[in-house]
Amino acid sequence: MTTTESKSSGSTSSLGCRICYEDGTSEELIEPCECSGTLGLIHASCLERWLSTWNTDRCEICKYGFAVERRNKPLPQSFWQWWRTRGVYGPQGVTGDAICLVVLTPLCFATTYLCGVGVTAYSRLGFWEGTGLAVLCCMLVATYFLWFFVTIRFHYKSWRQWCKRNQDVKLLVKCKLSEEERKESKKNEDEDRDGQDSEIAQRNYGFGRVFLWLNFSFAPDTEPVYNFHQQTTFV
Template structure:
């Protein structure tokens, strides 16, 4: 007679016990908790596809940095290259603007400009305005893409495992005992 196996990964009970988390019976009832969590997150569902039993799950809350990291990794090469290119562009343009002002201001004296000193102020103001507007539009574009991804990506699910569940033989529970665990 063969040993019971997980219906998802088809491995025997090793590092992790096999549990019956739904109303399925026999060998179809046994799963590793980690396998079931991965399967539910892949399917974006909280119920068993065989018996339609709803698994006890909770949503996992992540920090904004972790969510942004997941979005960036899953966004695709085109978005990653666009983000890298935008970062390089704004870094170089920002440095260029600061350095050009720093090195050109001492060379241009107010006496040499005379009545045209306002031209320097207008040039600096225009540069700052264009730079800030381009930066705002770029950040807004990435932010909208990020918000769209969040609305389409469901929350990660974590199973709430009953503390009275028995490893291995948990598929032999009585219906009353199984109902009391949920």
């Protein structure tokens, strides 16, 4: 092996991913953004993992926007990872709520049963005793189910927020786009946006026709009718 070949081989082997610092033997190194030199080389899997962890689609150095596709994790995997998260977006107070659920659920059913027996017994003695006990039973059951609904809703929103911030990221384009390709991509995005705007305009035009037919707008040959608040404002 000559000296030039050894230097070339050494320089090639020294290049590595800027995240895991491994070379391109196990996975091909790509240049997906505007970063140059050793900072521009990265593994696609490392980049996808980094974008998923930091919940972004841009390079932290050159601010280049990557073309990515985000997908939610499978339900068992997302729930298990959320359960093991120890942070702001992890489960908050689940242990305490579980203990309250175990303690309050039997008490609620036992109280409901005893109140039902009491209502049956007191209804023979008088109207107000049985009615008051029935109202108390309904209030206890309503309070329990209200607490149960609020607790489940809180933890569900926490889990959904975690899922939104920890989606699986798939890199669609593994090399940076040229200027022509970027212009073409922007042109396609503008055409899609114009199509959506025209569709919304047509929909609003249809609603406007309906409002005109229902006489919700002013006719050109009639005087506008103001409400009481507008009349007092003019005065």
